Amino acid sequence: MAPREPLCSLLPLWLQLLGLSLGLGLGLAVASRPGVVVLLADDLGYGDLGCFGHPSSFTPNLDRLAASGRRFSDFYSAASVCSPSRAALLTGRYPTRSGIFPGVFYPGSKGGLPLNETTVAELLKQQGYVTAMVGKWHLGYGLNGIYLPIHHGFDEFLGVPYSHDQGPCQNLTCFPPDTKCYGKCDQGVVLLPLIRNNTVVQQPVSFPKLTAQYDRFARDFILRAAQQQKPFFLYYASHHTHYPQFASADFTRKSMRGPLGDALLEFDGSVGQILKALRDAGVENNTLIFFTSDNGPELMRRSRGGNAGLLKCGKGTTYEGGMREPAIAYWPGQIAPGVTHELASTLDILPTIASLTGAKLPRVKLDGYDMGDILFNNGKSKRDTMFYYPVSASKKLGVFAVRKGRYKAHYYTQGSTHSDSTPDHDCHWDSFLTPHDPPLLFDLEADPSENYPLSSSDIPNYSWIINQIHEEKLIFEQEMEFGESQIEKGVDPNLEPCINAGCRPRPTCCVKT
Structure with a gap:
């Protein structure tokens, strides 16, 4: 890191010491706090990256993070769809x-x-961090944008409030301009908006030109924070590689893998831009980068939908392909290169960042654990269970599956439209809800593909783990308090973001480029 004049040099010695001893946001205490960058891919499968085994994906920057950082083999999202x-x-x-x-x-x-939920950004704001989000939000827009990131602890936001197939995407063109992207997406709603903070600034957004805007936003944010000697948190939630794929002229037809490969290559390019910004700002060695995906691939899109590798099924299911994700942690000089087989989850990101930065955890029930021992000591995980809820989670059915250690028990299985078109019928929409008593048991270390359930004749030999899993499930479900469903509140077309407020007729009048 390039040397800088610390802010505390202008303060009396006793105040410097007080600030350092109490961990206040003064001088060197501020400068020493690590930057944090969370990179989130969209619908990226366990088998989509070169560093996770795909033979024709070209992801040099993510591969570099994997080679120089900690790669997770057993990392889970908490759900198999976006929100x-x-x-x-x-x-x-x-x-x-x-x-x-x-x-x-x-x-x-x-x-x-809900606005009373505490996000990572809100925790870090209390520690003097500047915070920004760029990309796909998908956690609600609401009346006048009340649910946007700037109301959840982010100082700045540039992005699209939901998935880019949730609007007419006929305008979403690949390069050259006469090449339409695959499909027409949702009709009868507003064209996709680009939002800066709380204001719609473009509608429809030009997706082939969007990533360059995101990269500039991220770079400017990092450089400005470093110049001001402020610790920073950047949440970069890419639209890649969600269907329909898109890429700018610089990346289209540059991949061996076709449109999805081009989209992935452009996302990888953004990772490279962020790494360069950190180096230019002199803060790469004082920044934790954590990369993962929101959920598994949308296999119904065939070669345009991603790849779960050796895992079973994909998006929308509680099989491994729906929720087990690629993940990489990178921090030069702090995280030793290697692979960890310890169990971890996106749920663990908040408590890990809180521990690193000294932030106080919110006074609510958390489901995550500090990953510090995994990241810095090559140690054991504090997590030994993972609970799998279906897309249509309900109190009545509870969790569909539980992993404890190397074993996973399915109490219910169900396919999904998102995972149609695979040779495995278990993944398809017409593989209807099926209860299992005793549960369908797999040894994920011997059989990560969930191909070979331990047969009923073997079950007596595994009664000890089934009993342990069942006990964990009972305890978890007894203490689970379901919040009021925000999605069941319904939809009002008048709440759709519109660049021309109050215009008629909606949605066709909501256009301004």
Whole structure:
């Protein structure tokens, strides 16, 4: 890191010492606090990255993070679709607690991530951090944008409030301009808006030009924070590689893997831009970067939908392919290179960041654990269980599956439209809800693909682990308090974000480029 004049040099010695001893946001105490960057891919599968085994994906920057950082083999999202998985990452709580179920938010959804939920950004704001989010939010828009990131602890926001297939995407073109992207997406709602803080600044947004704007925003934020000697938190939630794929002219037709590969290559390029900004600002060695994906791949899109690798099924299911994700932690000089097979989750990001920065945890029930021992000591995880809720989570059915150690028990299985088109019929929409008593048991270390359930004749030999899992499940479900469903509040078309407030007829009048 380049040497700088510390702010505390202008303060009396006793005040410097007081600030350092109490951990106040003064002088060197501020400068020593690490920057934090969370990179989130969209619908990226366990088998989509080169560093996780894909033979034709080209992801040099993510591969560098994996080679120089800690790669997770057993890392989980808390949900298999967008909105609940993102709520869990930001709050450290299962989305059932915050009411982000069943399903996802839509452009005119009345609900959103409740304002009384505490996000990572809000924790870090209390520690003197500057905070910014860029990319896909998908945790509600609401009346006048009340649920946007700037109301959840982020000082700045540039992005789109929901998935880019949740609006007419005929205008979303690849390069060259006459090449339409795959599909027409949702009709009858507003064209996709680009929002800066709380204001719609472009509608429809030009997606082939969007990533460059995001990269400039992220770079400017990092450089400004470093210049001001302020600790920073950047949450970069890319739209790549969600369907329909898009990429700018610099990345289209540059991948061996086609449109999805181009989209992934552009996202990887953004990772490279962020790394360069950290180096230019002189803060790379004082910044934790954590990368993962929100949920598994949308296999119904075939080669345009991503790849779960050796894992079973994908998005929308509680099989491994729906919730087990690639993950990488990178911090030069602090995190030793290597692979960890310890169990961890997006739920663990908030308590880990809180521990690193000295932030106080919110006074609510958290479901995450500090990953410090995994990251810095090559140690054991504090987590030994993972609970899998379906997309349509309910109190009546409870969790569908539980992993404890190397074993996973399915109490219910169900396919999903998101995972159609695979050779495995268990993944399909018409693989209806099926209860299992005794539960369907897998040894995930011997069989991560969930191909070979331990047969009923073997079950007596595994009664000890089934009993342990069942006890964990009972305790967890007894203490789980479901929040009021924010998604079941319904949809009002008048709440859809519009660049021309009050215009008629909606949604066609909501256009200004």
